[in-house]
Each structure stands twice: as C-alpha cells, then as structure tokens.
Amino acid sequence: MTELSTRTVFFISDGTGITAETLGHSLLAQFPEMRFKQVRVPFVDSIEKARDCAARIREAGRGDGARPIVFNSLVEPELVAGLRNADALFLDLFERFIEPLEMELGQRSTHTVGRFHGIADSLDYKNRIEAINFALAHDDGVSHAELDIADVILVGVSRSGKTPTSLYLAMQFGVKAANYPLIPEDFERNKLPSELHKHRRKLFGLTISAERLSQIRQERRPESVYASLENCHFEIDAAKRLMERERIPWLDSTARSIEEIATKIMQDVHLNKRGY
Amino acid sequence: MTELSTRTVFFISDGTGITAETLGHSLLAQFPEMRFKQVRVPFVDSIEKARDCAARIREAGRGDGARPIVFNSLVEPELVAGLRNADALFLDLFERFIEPLEMELGQRSTHTVGRFHGIADSLDYKNRIEAINFALAHDDGVSHAELDIADVILVGVSRSGKTPTSLYLAMQFGVKAANYPLIPEDFERNKLPSELHKHRRKLFGLTISAERLSQIRQERRPESVYASLENCHFEIDAAKRLMERERIPWLDSTARSIEEIATKIMQDVHLNKRGY
Numbered sequence: 001m002t003e004l005s006t007r008t009v010f011f012i013s014d015g016t017g018i019t020a021e022t023l024g025h026s027l028l029a030q031f032p033e034m035r036f037k038q039v040r041v042p043f044v045d046s047i048e049k050a051r052d053c054a055a056r057i058r059e060a061g062r063g064d065g066a067r068p069i070v071f072n073s074l075v076e077p078e079l080v081a082g083l084r085n086a087d088a089l090f091l092d093l094f095e096r097f098i099e100p101l102e103m104e105l106g107q108r109s110t111h112t113v114g115r116f117h118g119i120a121d122s123l124d125y126k127n128r129i130e131a132i133n134f135a136l137a138h139d140d141g142v143s144h145a146e147l148d149i150a151d152v153i154l155v156g157v158s159r160s161g162k163t164p165t166s167l168y169l170a171m172q173f174g175v176k177a178a179n180y181p182l183i184p185e186d187f188e189r190n191k192l193p194s195e196l197h198k199h200r201r202k203l204f205g206l207t208i209s210a211e212r213l214s215q216i217r218q219e220r221r222p223e224s225v226y227a228s229l230e231n232c233h234f235e236i237d238a239a240k241r242l243m244e245r246e247r248i249p250w251l252d253s254t255a256r257s258i259e260e261i262a263t264k265i266m267q268d269v270h271l272n273k274r275g276y
Numbered sequence: 277m278t279e280l281s282t283r284t285v286f287f288i289s290d291g292t293g294i295t296a297e298t299l300g301h302s303l304l305a306q307f308p309e310m311r312f313k314q315v316r317v318p319f320v321d322s323i324e325k326a327r328d329c330a331a332r333i334r335e336a337g338r339g340d341g342a343r344p345i346v347f348n349s350l351v352e353p354e355l356v357a358g359l360r361n362a363d364a365l366f367l368d369l370f371e372r373f374i375e376p377l378e379m380e381l382g383q384r385s386t387h388t389v390g391r392f393h394g395i396a397d398s399l400d401y402k403n404r405i406e407a408i409n410f411a412l413a414h415d416d417g418v419s420h421a422e423l424d425i426a427d428v429i430l431v432g433v434s435r436s437g438k439t440p441t442s443l444y445l446a447m448q449f450g451v452k453a454a455n456y457p458l459i460p461e462d463f464e465r466n467k468l469p470s471e472l473h474k475h476r477r478k479l480f481g482l483t484i485s486a487e488r489l490s491q492i493r494q495e496r497r498p499e500s501v502y503a504s505l506e507n508c509h510f511e512i513d514a515a516k517r518l519m520e521r522e523r524i525p526w527l528d529s530t531a532r533s534i535e536e537i538a539t540k541i542m543q544d545v546h547l548n549k550r551g552y
Contacts, residue, residue, distance in 0.1 A: 007381070016539040018448070019302045026295045026349070027373050030385035042539045069380065073302070089380045097303050097367050104345065104365045105283070109306035125533060132440050136415075164408050167443055172294070257401060263292040263318045 006035045008060035008068040012053055012083065017042040017073070020093055024071040037064075044074060050082030057086040075111050124174060131170035131177070138178030139163055144195040147178060152269055153199055154179040155192075155243070156206035157235045158226075159216045161253040161261060165206065168262045175266070187238035192246055204265055205243040205250030210236050212254050282311045284336035284344040288329055288359065293318040293349070296369055300347040313340075320350060326358030333362035351387050400450060407446035407453070414454035415439055420471040423454055428545055429475055430455040431468075431519070432482035433511045434502075435492045437529040437537060441482065444538045451547055463514035468522055480541055481519040481526030486512050488530050 009028065011020040017040050028036055039060070041053055061067045073093045074080050084090060098109050137143055138150065140163065147153065152169070154162040154177060162179035169175040180196060196203060210232040217227035225231050243250050249268055253261050285304065287296040293316050304312055315336070317329055337343045349369045350356050360366060374385050413419055414426065416439065423429065428445070430438040430453060438455035445451040462469060472479060486508040493503035501507050519526050525544055529537050541547070 016535045018535055018539070019298050022295050022298045023369065023373075027370065027377060030370075030374060030387070031377070031381055031383055032386060033383065034381060040539075040542070042543060067380075069377070089376060091373050091376065093299065094303065094306075096372055097299075098306060100365060100367065101303060101307070101345070104343075105307055105310060107307055107309065110308060111306070129440060129534075132443065136439065139412075163412065164405060164447075167408065168447065171440075171444065171447060258405075259292045259294055263294070263316075266316070267318060 005066055006037050006064055007066055008037045008039060008057075008064055010039050010041055010053070010057060010060075010068055010070045010072075010088075012041045012044055012070060013073045014045045014076070014079070015042065015073075020071040020073040023093060027071075036069075044079065044083075047078055047082050050074070050079040051085065053083050054086040057083075057088050061087060127174035128171060131174050132167065134176040134178070135166040135170040139166065141180040141193070147195065147199050147202075149176060150178045150199070150202055151176045152204050152265060153177070153196065153202045154204055154206055154265075155182055155196070155239075155248065156208075156250075156253075157182050157213070157232075157239050159213060159220075160206040160208045161258065162206055164258045165253075165261050165265070168258045169265065172259075172262065173266060182235075182239045182242065184235070184238075186242065187235070190238075190242060190245070192242065200246060200248070202269075203246070203248045204269060205239070205248045206253045206261070207236060207240060207243075207250055208252065209254045281342055282313050282340055283342055284313045284315060284340055286315050286317060286329070286333060286336075286344055286346045286364075287349075288317045288320055288346060289349045290321045290352070290355070291318065291349075296347040296349040299369060312345075320355065320359075323354055323358050326350070326355040327361065329359050330362040333359075333364050337363060403450035404447060407450050408443065410452040410454070411442040411446040415442065417456040417469070423471065423475050423478075425452060426454045426475070426478055427452045427547055428480050428541060429453070429472065429478045430480055430482060430541075431458055431472070431515075431524065432526075432529075433458050433484075433489070433508075433515050435489060435496075436482040436484045437534065438482055440534045441529075441537050441541070444534045445541065448535075448538065449542060449547070451542070458511075458515045458518065460511070462518065463511070466514075466518060466521070468518065476522060476524070478545075479522070479524045480545060481515070481524045482529045482537070483512060483516060483519075483526055484528065485530040 009024065011017045011024050013020050021040060044050055044053055057068050057070060068088045070088045070090045071093060072083060072090055074083060075094050102109055152175060154166060156162050158181050166177040166179045169177040180193060186193060210229060213232040213236065214227055214229045217232065221227050251261060251264055285300065287293045287300050289296050297316060320326055320329055333344050333346060344364045346364045346366045347369060348356070348359060348366055350359060351370050378385055428451065430442055432438050434457050442453040442455045445453040456469060456472060486505060489508040489512065490503055490505045493508065497503050527537060527540055
C-alpha cells in the first residue's frame with residue numbers, strides 16, 4: 001500500500017471565512033481516510049492579497065506534490081481572477097448559488113458576500129451579545145433575577161453539559177438561556193428549587209450516562225465521592241425522577257455535541273429567534 | 277410600487293442544519309431588500325421526515341403565493357427524492373461539491389454529511405469544551421492559575437468586548453483564551469498587572485471608541501462616572517498608551533463583530549489549532 005499523501009485545503013474569504021470553513025469541514029469529513037492540512041485565509045479584500053493567496057496555493061501544491069483544494073467565497077471578479085492564477089481544485093461557494101437566487105428573486109445581489117459579518121450593530125447581533133451576557137450572569141444558578149426574560153432554563157446535575165449549551169444557544173441563536181444545577185438537597189426534598197417553580201414551563205433538562213459523568217467529574221476532582229460512579233448513578237436517577245414528576249422535557253447529552261443539544265432544544269421548545 | 281412579498285426559506289439537514297444555515301445566511305444577506313421567513317428543519321433522517329418537510333414546503337408556498345427557497349444538505353438519494361416532492365428552488369449544498377472532490381481525491385465519499393457533528397468525543401471536540409471551561413475560569417482576571425497554558429490573553433478596559441471574544445475563540449476554534457481587565461489602578465501605575473508580565477508575548481489588546489463604550493456602559497450603569505464619556509476617553513487613552521509602551525498588538529472592536537475580532541486575533545497571533 002502507498003502512504004496517504006497530505007492535501008492542503010484553503011478556505012479563502014473577504015470576510016472571516018467562517019462560512020467557507022463550516023461548509024468545507026462538512027465536506028472533508030466525508031473523506032475520513034484522507035489527511036488534510038487546513039489553512040484559513042480571511043480578509044482577502046484586495047487584488048494584492050488575492051495574488052498573494054495564489055502564490056501560497058502554488059507553494060503548497062509544490063510541497064504536497066498534489067494540487068490543493070480551495071473553498072472560495074470571494075465573489076468580486078477581479079479578486080477571483082487573481083486567486084485562480086494557481087493550479088488547484090477551486091470550489092466556489094457563492095458563484096453557483098447566487099445566479100439561481102437572482103433569477104428566482106428577480107433581483108441583483110449586492111455582491112458583498114462575507115461583509116455582512118461586519119454589521120456589528122444589527123439587531124440580530126445585539127441580541128446575541130445580550131444573550132451571551134445573560135447566559136454568563138445566569139450560569140449555574142448564580143442569579144434568580146430576570147428569569148422572567150429567559151427563553152429557556154436548563155436544569156441537570158453538575159457537569160451534565162448545561163453551561164456550554166447555554167453559551168452556544170446564546171452565541172449561535174441569540175437565545176437567552178439560564179442554567180440551574182440540580183443538587184443533592186433538591187433530591188432530598190424531591191422538589192425543584194423554589195425559584196424555578198413559577199418558570200416551570202421554560203425548563204429543559206439535560207441528563208447524561210453515569211459512566212460519562214463520573215469520567216468528566218474525575219478529571220476535576222479525582223477520587224472524590226462527587227465523582228464516584230455510585231454517586232453519579234444516584235444523582236442522575238434522582239434528577240430523572242424529579243424531571244419526570246415535574247414533566248420537564250429532557251435530553252441525554254452523552255453522545256451529543258453541544259451543537260446537536262442546542263439544536264434539539266430549539267426544536268423541542270419551539271424557539272425561533274432569528275426573524276429575518 | 278408593489279409591496280415586497282415574503283419568501284419562506286428552509287434549511288434542511290440530517291444533522292443540526294448549522295452548515296446549511298451558515299451558508300444560507302451569507303447568501304440571503306446579498307438581497308437586503310427582500311423579506312425572508314427562515315425555517316430550520318434539523319435531524320431529517322427518515323423518508324417520513326423528508327416527506328413531512330415536502331408538505332411543509334408546499335404549505336409555505338401556498339401561504340406566500342411564491343415558491344419557497346430550500347437550502348438542502350441531505351445527500352441520501354431516497355431522502356432527497358422525498359424532499360423534492362414539492363415546488364421550490366432547491367439549492368443542494370453538498371451534491372455539487374462532493375462529485376468534484378471524489379474525482380480529485382480518487383475516493384468515494386462516505387455519504388454521511390451532517391453526522392460528523394455527532395462525534396462528541398473527537399479530540400477536536402474535547403479541545404473546544406476544555407477551551408470553553410478555560411475561558412469561563414479565566415474570565416475578567418478571576419484566576420491567575422494556568423495562564424501558562426493559555427493560547428492568548430486578551431486585555432482591555434471593562435466592556436471592550438473581551439468576554440464574548442474569549443468565548444467565541446473557545447467555541448469556534450478551540451483556543452484557550454483568558455481575559456484581563458485594565459483598570460484605573462493599572463493606569464495610575466502605568467504598568468501591566470504583575471501576573472501578566474511574564475506572559476507578555478501572549479497578550480492581545482482590545483480597544484473601542486469612547487462613544488461606543490460610554491453607550492454600552494450606560495446600559496449597565498446609567499449616569500455613573502464609570503459610563504461617562506469623559507471617563508471612557510480617559511480609560512481608553514490610558515489603555516492605549518500602556519499597550520503601546522508594552523508593545524501589545526491591539527485591535528479596535530467598535531465596528532467589528534465577535535467573529536471578525538476572533539478571526540483577526542487568530543490571524544495576528546498565528547494561532548491555528550485545527551489540525552486535521
């Protein structure tokens with residue numbers, strides 16, 4: 001068998017390149033046997049920078065002994081021409097879609113792809129920043145203030161994934177998510193923390209396998225009762241009973257990424273904050 | 277003039293739909309005059325769900341009096357066929373790119389687009405979660421522990437954008453970012469906080485216009501000296517002098533989104549954590 005060669009992959013954009021990179025990652029993940037070296041080149045907004053990119057692409061091709069793959073989200077014809085002055089597989093993200101959209105909508109596009117990220121004072125953007133501040137101020141039950149403006153309140157045992165999920169909901173969707181730990185005291189009383197009772201309809205639970213939870217907790221507090229498998233089993237079972245009794249919808253976070261958990265919550269709670 | 281009609285736009289995926297939505301948003305932003313109603317339909321992983329989607333598309337088309345636009349990241353032929361059983365402009369995200377990639381790489385793709393988000397225990401994913409925990413534990417200078425493992429340490433006056441930027445760096449790029457406020461005490465001494473001195477090469481500054489800063493601070497502490505335009509001018513000028521003296525690279529966050537700020541930092545600090 002021949003050794004697998006490395007291909008260099010470029011994500012090129014006049015903005016942050018995050019769109020090109022997101023799509024590129026999804027596509028490259030389709031070829032798990034390949035080795036890719038990935039290079040992000042953002043803010044390519046002049047012909048000089050486009051030509052410089054072409055030079056980097058040529059150099060990578062010589063180094064690899066195989067032509068690079070380029071995910072390109074530039075649209076300005078002059079920049080695209082400067083970039084294409086290299087041997088590579090060019091995959092143009094926008095070119096292919098803008099024309100059918102223009103036809104469908106009967107409108108010319110503004111041809112400013114990427115730049116939209118710059119609208120830092122759009123309403124959508126402000127909502128996201130506010131939601132991030134909200135998530136931080138309402139992490140781990142630290143504040144009961146303003147729970148009435150929360151879009152969702154996550155509950156679950158310590159280390160079940162509430163904090164990263166709250167932050168992702170804020171950052172990606174502009175959703176205000178508070179989160180509240182369920183602690184042994186709650187299980188003894190077999191009741192929700194009293195502050196949460198009146199917001200019961202906003203609650204969403206996260207659970208996790210005892211094995212995974214114990215593993216995560218061991219990393220933080222090795223050899224503690226807190227991290228022991230037995231205690232994790234106890235807390236998770238008690239939390240599930242409590243959530244079932246209170247009819248709180250819940251999700252197992254064990255084998256899910258925060259993107260998946262957040263998207264599921266959006267779907268289940270019928271949240272749709274992006275109103276364009 | 278006729279009134280602008282609304283078009284319904286669907287983002288359809290067998291995973292979270294975040295890739296479809298990211299690309300779709302960039303493209304729709306090209307048509308700022310249009311009004312779009314956006315609908316995310318994630319986890320379409322059965323023929324029943326695909327057919328149900330088609331029904332929703334038909335219904336939206338009837339409601340709008342114009343056919344919907346569908347950003348589709350399904351690849352399984354049976355699901356795609358079920359979906360296409362509706363009148364719409366279908367923009368297939370993957371179909372167009374997978375074939376040229378297969379040709380170029382001389383390999384068949386696994387045809388499991390979207391599913392890769394599920395690899396919640398990949399190394400990349402673990403790095404991101406660790407980085408989020410790091411950012412939270414090192415927000416606003418609360419901890420000096422482990423600054424030696426930070427990839428970057430953001431500095432700047434209070435409310436210059438350090439916290440959301442740190443979180444975004446963690447979430448999107450898996451970069452461990454601490455952040456440290458520059459406070460009047462530092463300006464009086466005209467020195468960096470002593471804990472930061474030995475990590476000087478990891479520092480990156482954020483600044484902001486005094487007008488914008490005052491506006492942001494007014495929302496939190498109206499009518500305070502802290503939020504006054506005069507005090508904001510003073511703090512920002514002092515912070516800039518300090519950063520220049522210490523040769524800390526810095527960036528103005530005023531008109532930039534957190535995505536742009538984070539991408540600039542990645543570029544300037546030559547961070548590239550994603551090694552595929």
